[in-house]
Amino acid sequence: MLSIDIVRALYPRAPREHVDAFAAQNGGLFAQYGISDKPLRLQHFLAQIGHESGGLTIMEENMNYRAERLREVWPSRFTDMALANRCAGNPELLANTVYCDRMGNGNSASGDGWRYRGRGYIQITGRDGYRNVGAQAGLDLEGNPDLAFAPDRALAVACGFWRWKDLNTVSDTGDFVAVTRRINGGINGLADRKAWFDKVRRVLGAPVPMDEQPDAPDVVAIQRRLQALGYRELGAADGIIGPRTAAAITRFRHDKGLGNGMVDAALLQALGL
Numbered sequence: 653m654l655s656i657d658i659v660r661a662l663y664p665r666a667p668r669e670h671v672d673a674f675a676a677q678n679g680g681l682f683a684q685y686g687i688s689d690k691p692l693r694l695q696h697f698l699a700q701i702g703h704e705s706g707g708l709t710i711m712e713e714n715m716n717y718r719a720e721r722l723r724e725v726w727p728s729r730f731t732d733m734a735l736a737n738r739c740a741g742n743p744e745l746l747a748n749t750v751y752c753d754r755m756g757n758g759n760s761a762s763g764d765g766w767r768y769r770g771r772g773y774i775q776i777t778g779r780d781g782y783r784n785v786g787a788q789a790g791l792d793l794e795g796n797p798d799l800a801f802a803p804d805r806a807l808a809v810a811c812g813f814w815r816w817k818d819l820n821t822v823s824d825t826g827d828f829v830a831v832t833r834r835i836n837g838g839i840n841g842l843a844d845r846k847a848w849f850d851k852v853r854r855v856l857g858a859p860v861p862m863d864e865q866p867d868a869p870d871v872v873a874i875q876r877r878l879q880a881l882g883y884r885e886l887g888a889a890d891g892i893i894g895p896r897t898a899a900a901i902t903r904f905r906h907d908k909g910l911g912n913g914m915v916d917a918a919l920l921q922a923l924g925l
Contacts, residue, residue, distance in 0.1 A: 653679035653688055661855045662698060666708035669803040674708070677807050685811040686820050692906060695856065696823040696831050699848040701773040701810055703841055711801035713770030713777070715743035726750050756780030772800035773810040774835060781813075788812035826906070854885065857899030865893055866915055874915065877923045878904060 654662075656675035663671065682688035687697050705711065717725065719736035729750050730736040739746040744766045751757055751765030755778025758764045770777045776785050779794060786793030789812030791805060799805045814820065822831050828846065832839050865871065868891030875889035878900050886900035893901070893914065901914055908922045 653682055658855060662852065663702065663708040667803070670708050670806065673803045674807055677804075681807055681811050685815050687811065687814060689820075690824060691856075691902075692826060693820050693823045695849060695852050696819070696828075697810075697814060698852045698856075699845060700831065700835055702848040702852070703845045704775055704835070705773045708773065711771060711773075711806070713747075713775055715746045715766075715769060716741060717746065722746070751778065754778065756783065768797060771797060772813070773806050774813045776800055776809070776813060784816050785809060785812045788815045850885065853903055854895060854899040857895055857902045868892075871897070871915075873925055874901070874919075874923060877925060881923075 719740040748765035883900040
């Protein structure tokens with residue numbers, strides 16, 4: 653479904669083995685998990701994994717913190733500086749301290765906090781998460797948590813997470829904040845997530861071939877109307893439906909509930925042209 657060129661355009665710094673596997677597997681997996689059934693689902697998925705993984709470059713949670721930062725991130729866990737100092741610069745101790753006795757993990761001595769720290773394109777955290785996502789993806793993630801970021805398994809794991817959290821249903825509402833809350837439990841990184849969403853739409857917005865372009869004055873009218881409505885990603889009103897104009901039209905059509913397409917009667921009517 654998504655070619656290797658599109659995957660590279662979306663995630664240009666991703667390791668080659670991840671790009672290759674993603675390009676080879678996405679068509680079948682997205683169909684299997686219903687992600688490709690509606691454009692909005694796919695857009696949300698690609699944007700959220702982009703944020704969560706830093707463009708498929710961060711596969712494992714960074715647990716290396718300074719003591720002062722630990723007290724900011726986990727204030728209830730680090731009420732005194734002594735424990736913060738012990739955990740600072742000690743990722744395993746930190747994970748076992750902050751993730752113990754919750755999310756299905758055992759106590760700090762069990763090692764579950766470190767064993768089930770965040771991994772994957774959408775970072776799974778906690779024994780319960782690994783068990784549930786593994787059930788959806790058909791993998792024993794609880795027994796082998798490193799599969800969550802293996803190049804040939806990472807996309808299936810992210811799709812399993814998506815199904816576990818019923819994110820297709822949430823995506824269908826168009827509520828970006830609700831999707832983020834379902835993934836994150838809050839709205840951490842919301843601005844960056846939205847920036848990823850805009851990037852996904854730009855990359856997936858297919859330009860109209862030159863031999864199928866409407867007359868230039870008609871395109872200029874469309875572009876100027878979109879600019880006036882705040883769809884400034886299209887750039888200059890140059891009379892050509894290139895990638896940026898296509899992305900603006902795609903976003904406008906979604907916002908107005910016009911369905912898939914590019915320039916048609918429904919678009920012109922909605923623009924008042």
